Amino acid sequence: MKIREAGEADAAEIVEVYTYGESIDDRLERVRRFGWWGDEEALAWYLKALKSVGGVSLVAEEEGEVVGEAEIAPDKDPSLVGEHAFLLSLWVHPKWRGRGIARSLLEGCIEVARSWGFNTLDTVPFAGTERFFANVGFSKVATQLVVEAETRVAPELAGLVKLGPDDYPERLAMLAGHFRPGRLSWRLLWGQSEIGLALPSPQAYAVRMGSWNFTILLYAQPSRNGPLAVALMWGEPRVSSAQVFGALEVSLRLASEAGFARVRSQPWERFRSAFAAAGFVEKEKRSWLRKTIRPK
Numbered sequence: 154m155k156i157r158e159a160g161e162a163d164a165a166e167i168v169e170v171y172t173y174g175e176s177i178d179d180r181l182e183r184v185r186r187f188g189w190w191g192d193e194e195a196l197a198w199y200l201k202a203l204k205s206v207g208g209v210s211l212v213a214e215e216e217g218e219v220v221g222e223a224e225i226a227p228d229k230d231p232s233l234v235g236e237h238a239f240l241l242s243l244w245v246h247p248k249w250r251g252r253g254i255a256r257s258l259l260e261g262c263i264e265v266a267r268s269w270g271f272n273t274l275d276t277v278p279f280a281g282t283e284r285f286f287a288n289v290g291f292s293k294v295a296t297q298l299v300v301e302a303e304t305r306v307a308p309e310l311a312g313l314v315k316l317g318p319d320d321y322p323e324r325l326a327m328l329a330g331h332f333r334p335g336r337l338s339w340r341l342l343w344g345q346s347e348i349g350l351a352l353p354s355p356q357a358y359a360v361r362m363g364s365w366n367f368t369i370l371l372y373a374q375p376s377r378n379g380p381l382a383v384a385l386m387w388g389e390p391r392v393s394s395a396q397v398f399g400a401l402e403v404s405l406r407l408a409s410e411a412g413f414a415r416v417r418s419q420p421w422e423r424f425r426s427a428f429a430a431a432g433f434v435e436k437e438k439r440s441w442l443r444k445t446i447r448p449k
Contacts, residue, residue, distance in 0.1 A: 154254065156261040159210035159222065164197040166219035167212065170246045181350050185375055190242075198348045199341070203241075206337045207269075211261045213245070213254045221245035223258040227269050228334035231326035231390055233421055234295055234441065238266035239334055240276035259289060263446050274444045277332035286442050295441040296422040297332060300433035304382075304409035304416055307402040316357040318343035322368040322387045328397065329420035329428075330370070330385025332439065338385060342372050356411060360403050365392055367400040371408055374417070382413040386420075394427035401431040 159167065171190035177183045183191035189199035200210050208226035212219045224241040240262055245254045266274045277297070278286050318339075327335040342355045355372035368387040373380065384404045388397065397420075408416045419439065420428055429435075 154257055155214040156211055156257055157214065159200065159212045159219075161197045161200060163210075163212055163219055164193045164200065167210075167222045168193050168196055170219060170222055171244055173247060184350060190244075192348075195348045195350070198344070202340050202344055203337065206334070206340055208241070208337065209265050211258055211265070213258050215249065215254070220249040221254045221258050223262050225262040225265050225274075226334050226337055227271070228275075228336075230323060230335055233326055233328070233390055233423070234275065234443075235273075236271065237273045237275045237443070238262075238269060238271040239332075240274055241333060241337075243276075243282075255285065256289060263444075266446060272446060274446055276442050277439050278442060283440065286444075289444070291442040291444045293440045294443045297419050297439045297441060298422055298425060298428070298435050299417070299419050299437045299439060300428050300435050301415055301417045302405065302428075302431060302433040304405050304413050305432075306409055307406040312361050313403070314359040316359055316368065316370075320357065320359075322359075322366075325366065325368055325387035326390045328386045328388045328392070328424060329418045330383065331419055332441070335385075335387060339370070342370065356407065358403075358407065360400055362396045362399040365389060365396045367392075367396075367403075369400065369404050369407065371404070371411065371413075371416075373413070380413045380415070382408040382411065382416045384408065384416050384418045386418070394424055394430075397424050397427040398430050401427060401433075405431065 172187050180192050184195050189195045211223045213221035223243045226239050226241055228239050229236050243255055243258055321339045331338050345352045346354060353373050355370050357370040360367040360369055370385040371382045374383050
């Protein structure tokens with residue numbers, strides 16, 4: 154078995170790993186179903202975006218065939234769980250499972266994290282993979298919640314500043330929205346129009362609540378139950394639930410004005426009370442796992 158860094162030329166074989174060769178003619182539908190890993194052009198663009206924030210994709214080869222893939226990215230921005238390397242994905246083609254390939258890819262990612270100087274490797278596992286990560290030394294250190302709320306018109310607030318692709322809030326921590334490193338999420342959401350899938354650009358705003366600064370980003374996600382916005386929120390790590398509640402009111406108003414019926418987000422569990430007070434209903438929990446590693 155050979156573990157090596159992936160390149161754009163590997164996109165077609167990586168797509169095969171994730172889709173098992175299932176053919177869907179419509180590109181947008183492929184991306185909706187499998188994410189960036191469902192379309193060769195979209196995946197090649199995603200790998201470029203991953204590399205632009207310092208991330209790496211590794212592939213496992215057997216007999217000259219790509220049979221598995223893993224992705225890792227550094228996260229040195231402010232975070233509620235501290236600096237860490239983040240394992241974004243770890244996937245092996247079904248016909249090659251049970252041969253230690255996932256462990257070999259993971260070891261490759263650990264070596265990358267060590268070379269970056271990190272002491273920890275974090276991940277949020279896909280459903281059904283929790284036992285694997287427990288067996289290789291990961292343990293739960295935090296919880297994120299998947300929540301949804303109906304949009305509503307809140308009192309109009311002054312002081313909103315519209316942001317663009319170059320305005321990443323590098324001094325703030327991601328409080329809610331996604332498990333990916335915030336810088337990568339920002340790059341992906343602002344750049345997705347580059348792959349020609351008619352995906353709308355996000356809306357982002359700087360918000361000040363008293364002496365506290367927030368950044369709110371909204372983007373559209375296809376849904377069978379009507380327009381759905383996903384809300385990402387950055388704020389100062391020491392912020393209280395009261396200030397988060399105020400920023401959520403702004404998020405719901407912005408989503409309503411943009412024509413969305415519902416908003417989904419993924420906050421850290423410590424902000425549960427703020428989201429509940431703002432009308433968000435918990436749909437599921439996601440475990441944040443960590444493995445301690447020794448840097449080189």
